[in-house]
Amino acid sequence: MTNKPSATCLVCREEIEQFQLLQNQGVPFDTLIHLVFKKDDEILNELKSGNCLMDLFCRNQKKLYFKYLKILGSKMNLKEAIECVSQIEKSSNVFFEQLLKMIAYPFFLLVFAYFMICFFSDFVLVQMKDYISSNSVLILIQVLKVLFGTSILSILLYLGLYYLFFYKYDARLKCPFSLMKKMISLQFVCMYQALEKTYSSTQEVLETLSLMDFSIVGM
Structure with missing residues (x-):
């Protein structure tokens, strides 16, 4: 709607x-x-x-869409500015969506394995505890539970930060990881490519990008 x-x-x-x-x-x-x-x-x-x-x-x-539109509108005609902003968003969004598709199945397996371990630990081992002579099995299950749980939380945290920095760019936020900085620099490339089709010189492209709150890339 x-x-x-x-x-x-x-x-x-x-x-x-x-x-x-x-x-x-x-x-x-x-x-x-x-x-x-x-x-x-x-x-x-x-x-x-x-x-x-x-x-x-x-x-x-x-919203950032209108800010970019205003910046580009001072450099090109209205039709070109709208198309350029749309191309910037499309390039950025496609990369994030591809990332989600790549990790969706492995992440599902990780979550499934975690709940299986929890079920085995909380229900099966409780019934078999009297028949287990060594505590190494119990310790191993607990270690796996902590390891899988920590992995799931770490992935969710990373995706959340990546969403803020890359998919919904906010210049007030700073990247905590060097890998994420490299990934965010891809958005810079997407924006550069979209602007390069309109501008005749690299200097004009960089001057426009400098107005677009791209401080996290290190301009």
Whole structure:
């Protein structure tokens, strides 16, 4: 379901994406505004007053999508800026989704094995305790339980941090692991590739990236 724009924002992201899809399709501009945006009359009045469409899109918006859109909008036309932001997000999101697919099955086996060990320890061994002459078996089961449990928690913690740093980038956070820094640098590459298609020089690309809160990469 499409999110409604707040009282202080004229548009929401879904409306911008619909606007991009319908651009250059032969629809008159005023008609396009009426078709796509809920606050169509307000937008048309603002445009008649001399305000820029990009400024209207990004007005009072807090999400990173709109911040990137505003930065890119100062360097390229509206259509190119929307496409570039979408490409940046697509490249970043695909990598995270591929990572999840790669570890999903091994992680499921790890969790399954952990619960099997817990079941064996809490139910089976309790019944067989009187028949076990050596405590080494009991110790081994407890060690395996702790080892598997710690592994599961470590993976969840790493994925949670990786989600914050890479998938939902927040410049206020700092990477605690060198491996994660290398993985996050892939997002920098994704952004660079998307911008390189639009800009004619490397300097212009880097100047734009320097405005995009990418301090964790070490620029």
